[in-house]
Amino acid sequence: MTADRRTLLADTAIDVLAAQGMRGLTHRAVDRAADLPSGTTSAYYRTRQALLTALVGRLVALDQAELQEAGERVPVPRNAAELAVGLAEFTRRRLTGEGRRRSLARYACALESVHHPELREILVPRDNAGRRIVRDFLAAHGAAGPEGADERTVTLLTCVDGLVFDRLVNGGTVSVEEVGRLVAAAMR
Template sequence: MSAPERGSDRRTLIADSAIELVAAAGLRGLTHRAVDGAAGLPAGSTSYYFRTRTALIGACYARLAELDLGDFDGGATPAPTDRSAAPAPTDQGAAPAPMDRDAAAAAVAAVLYRWLTTGRSRQLARFELSLEAARNPELATELHRAGRGSRDLAAGILAALGAARPAESAELLVAWADGLLYDRLAGALAHTRPAPDPAELTSTARRMIDAALA
């Protein structure tokens, strides 16, 4: 493995370890030394790759976005209903093929279920880290860049479903999904809610998609 590849792997390990630390202990637990220990790296490794706390948090934003989008790429993105029916490409790129709302709802629900169960700690860290950008203007650009991917993906899905203004509709869909996640993971009644149910999430996702397209 070349030195650049080793450096990339080390940065990913550091970001993953930092995310787990934030999920477990909040931002107060995020120090370079703590990340070194959690990652099993020699002292000073984290500060070598990310000199400041701001740089470390920015790396967490980028890694969270990569992992979240990977959940869709891992088989949850809905397939078009009929690729042959897709409009011809334009000078702005290939137009999205038409989709079925039920398939889209099932795909969104599958990702929400993953984030409420096996991906729970990652989402808790994302909420915690996102709040830091409101206090530190240096992080606002990094958070915006990281958040574009999910909104672009949602816009593509909604465009394929026939949305007249997919970008605007995507803002709503992502906001509703974030609200649902926050309510189930950290809201006042989070600890009293029943375990996440795929069927209930699919029904909720369908209602969100219908509302975004209305």
């Protein structure tokens, strides 16, 4: 029950952070959102930093599971157009529903990690099946060797992440054409 309760509290903290921002993330707010007695969250996560660390760890676990599953489910793109469509679909998932909620929380945590390096260590991008598909595609289509493909993968995915951030802040969607231009630049 303790592990389930910790997961529930971390998931609820993600919701609170996405809805109310960093200032709204409190033990009481998580208790209320989880419909638990006052003091429950602080019994499991004594300090705000402990709660934030649990939230970030859960966020990374959810993201990694999604990316791993997507990488195992989605075939390797045959051409740049297929890669652009796949990445555009990924951005759409990041801008709606649960993906939006997690994106908002992730960016708030990334900013917080400037002041709390221990969070940065948790947020470091990790290898997963989705990232490997992009890297393997770029390597097979002209990126300069394995190191070049790694660098271009990071650059491409950082640019895609930037589009997600921009659309969260300014509204709108990400088009396949926009992503296609980024893929073409990564392949040059």
